[in-house]
Amino acid sequence: MKIADSQARRLLATMARYKKQVFITYFCLFVTIGLNLLVPWLIKLVIDQGLSRGDRALMVNIGLLILGLALVRGVFGFGLRYLTEWLAQRVAYDLRNELYDKIQRISFAFHDKAHTGDLMSRATSDVEQVQRFIGNGLLDLTNIFVLLVASLIIMLSADVRLTLLTLTPIPVLVLVTIRFGMNQRVLSKRVQEQMGKLSTTLQENSTGVRVVKAFAREDHENAKFNAENREYLQRRLAVVRSWASTFPFMNFIIAGSTAILLGLGGQAVMRGEISVGTLVAFNSYIVMLALPVQRLGFLVNMLSNAGASGERLYEILDEPSKVQEKPDALTLESVQGLVRFEDVTFAYGERPVLRHVSFTARPNEVIALMGPTGSGKSTIIALIPRFYDVKQAGRVTVDGHDIRDVTLASLRRQIGIVLQETFLFSATIRANIAYGHRTAPLDDVIAAAQAARAHDFIMALPDGYETRIGERGVTLSGGQRQRLAIARALLLNPRILILDDSLSNVDTETEYLIQQALSTLMQGRTTFVIAQRLITLKSADQILVLDHGAIVQRGTHEQLLAEGGLYRRIYDLQLRDQEETARYQPAALASPEPSTLSLSKGVEGQVGD
């Protein structure tokens, strides 16, 4: 709660940017409250002055005044509502932009730990909580306090004793509403959790329907769902009980106030201490006060939710990026492509994943990285575009510049990356290919697509290069996506290339096309490739064999094969595998690679899950 408070205060500070609007909003609020408070007083005038003195003109004038006040209140009411909404939406807008920018720019170390779902929920529901608080919450709170103070003053000035006696039930009302608010918070959280479980059960059941059917587990699934559903019912009923036992009771408390007023005030009227008008006005003030006080419970909730949400938002906004540009960072002009690792030791956390790695990649060389999973291959390629910073020891240089001394954009502009998991954006094919070079003319885009062996399938799509892909667009196969990624990298025309040659889930023909596309891509660039395939290893100028974060062997395929060691062992492992399968093959067809032969690949449309 303490932390949440300080976050709420910070959120308030975000409104400081809009001082003028805040000022006008609160001005409107005060005017509206003032005008509202006037009405009971006017009715008191009607009853006391008009009726008892028989002043007709006063009566009509007050009727007109009530209408006039309503019109003025209407104008300020408009201003109040509109500006309140403006402030709330504006702060939400700012927060969303700030979050977006932060998320886009923060280094990979952050994204390694963050989950998309979690980030999304912060950017959506947490921003919404804050927005709601700044909109209605804050205003309602101010409204309650101003109203309370103002009506107290008016009532006290009329009759101190009656005021105090009449308002005795109000503290009870405050207690009840706040207790309700706290209660509600816990209960509705429990409901939400259970709703999450219910949805998950349902979603899993639908997604895994083939498993359910295959094992004939429908009854089991029914029982599972029923249990979650019943729990949901119980939790909802708890909320309902809390509602039902609170709101009618609150009405009764307010009625208690009115009854006290009627009894004691009525006697006072008879004794001539107060007028009937005052009595009626008192009644109006009680009602006026009681309504917002009933909402206090929700407001307390809103406040603590906004505090918690603010905390989650600032957790991200305050998170420093692990990769920072130096203030005097140089712009890296077009490079030759000489990449050096100088005694690099690196750790994501405590345990080093790279130890004293040194190598030099000369311009236009192909460097193949190989080694078991977790040996450090991916780390090496992630360090070149400076997705992570070398903090422990050593340095990475490009054309002799320490990459920490140059701007990120100018460094990454020189580097093209094609990884196994191809991420494309929901946009046109053209926009996807031109992702790194937005202004590229169509001819260049086509040329890149042709070189990537993607042009033919693109032309076969309904709108060619203008075909939308991704959500609400055409779905591409894995092989097509991969070729688009290659075209995207080609158009960037980088001096340094990073790629992963593993091709899964593509048919033979596509595999061949991709292989060709990759060879085109690699021409005339310094290339780092995580090699899974023999062909790549054989064509590499240098193979770095990694194990436990250290380079254990280096050289060409022939040299390493002759040398023995880990390379030979990995190679043999595959070879022995092939010989196992070769037993089933006629000798003439025995082939060295690969161990899994795909006579048919891919998923069949209707049934393949």
Added chain:
Amino acid sequence: MAMRTGAGPSTGSGRGNSATDPDDIIGKAYDPRVMGRLLEYLKPYRKQVAFAFVVMIVRAVSGLAGPTIIRLAIDEGMAKGNTALLGQMVVAYLLASGLNWVTNFTQIYTMAWVGQTLIYTFRTRLFEHLQKLTLSFYDHYEVGRIISRVIGDVGVMQEFVTWAVVGVFSDIFVLVGIIVAMLSLNVPLSLLTFTVLPLMVIVTAIWRRRARETYRQVRRKIAAVNANLNENITGVRVVQSFSREGVNAAYFDRLNREHLDANMDAARLSSLFFPAIDIIGSLATALVVGFGGVAVLEGGLTAGVLVAMVLYVDRFFDPIRDLTQRYNTLQATMASGERIIELLDTEPDILEAPDAIELPPIVGHVKVDHVTFGYSDGVNVLHDINLDVPAGQTVAFVGETGAGKSSLVALLSRFYEVKKGAITIDGYDIRKVKRESLRRQMGVVLQATFLFSGTIKDNIRYGRLTATDEEVTRAAQTVGAHEFIATLAKGYDTPVGEGGVTLSVGQRQLVSFARALLADPRILILDEATSSIDTHTEQIIQRALERLLKGRTAFVIAHRLSTITKADQIVVVSDGRIAERGSHQQLLARQGMYYDLYTMSFRREQREKALAELAEGREGVGSRG
């Protein structure tokens, strides 16, 4: 109102789903057919509903008594100096309020209880219905849509049952009550006040129509904002690789601003509406005060009546506003109700024969006899398929994507119904046996392994719910999954699925093998995965496969050469027909389609080698040394 064509997002939560958003639906506010079905579900609770109605009437009357009691206290008590009456009125007021409290509580609780219980029943029934539907339903009905039906649409009904059923009548009753109470106090003044009513209704109606459009716009814009956000979080590595942060931020700002603008349009509208309603309300008060005050002077009205009139006018607009809201609820309910009813009325397209018999323990002799099959009318994907698989044999299906292999194996467990011909197991036509007894003796291992959230143990046990821990462990040991499970911190109790640890593709496969093994089916259907698995796991999986297939009749959609070559029969499927069948050697000798498929894979390697040699600027270097 037609079904929305697009599916809802397939997220875990159905709440906030655009497909179920009441404002997105323009439809009838009252559809007798839908209403009839809904009321049918209310029937078992008619006692509770009737009770709530009675309570509602008491509540409304006790609520309306307040101003009249106050009038009496002023006119008869204070004005006439009658302290006793004043005391009685205070007591009466307290009693009325107390009664209001109790009845209000009772009404809310009763209807909420009915609503929640009904929703519970409804959801359960919907889910049970979904379990009965066959795969051909799931092929076309996306997961997101199912969730938005069961979670979202049913949630809308909850709103309706809990608040609207009694609420509509309560509002009308209160409104009529106020009108009657006012008329009984003073007819001309009441009639004068009622003149503002039409104005109120018109303003509300205009606002409602325009507000719906603006709010729809707001939702559309926020959806665009969130979609862009989601995509760029997912693809953040690509974004940074291509240094697109600046461009993307500008684009996001545009979407964000459009959303802001749409919101401000909505804000302008509601900022106009609420003060307008306030002004109309004040107009009514002004009329009462002005004309009523004059009437008091002329002796036609007492001060107490005037006060009571002002108090009634204050309450006049609550039921009107509520009714407007209920109209929206009703509209949303009709649309949701229609979608739910449509789903409930979807009949499973494979029904169990009424005289279906329990399939006795089988040996596993499978015959496919002149089977023709298609997913929809007209287009057949399998033509006149014949197969005879003796118990214990392994059949490998090979062929191009879309040739019909998956359809063929799906027919075996009767996921779909054959169009012509028959499939028999040990001589029993599978259409004539109980589905449960059939599937219990058949195991299916799918290409994409699906695990439920729960522990590893739970997932393996899914194959046989009564299996002991030892049996689970033994099954895992047999397929070689025990090794990796043992290295996990919590072993077999490690949670997987949503919120649990992430298993690799190979590990998931091993778990699914253990699951199938535990079921110990006589017939096994296996769709081999094509995704790349590291060499070590690949070896384990190959060994596991051998154990799994041993002694069972097995149908394998095969991708591994080792599986294919070891099969008793290889069946080459092409364009829905069996093109070739035989052993590996026989088929190679035939030099037909299998030979082509096989050598194409081989040629690819040749090409690769050639390419490699080209790149090296050498020639003729054999890789086997």
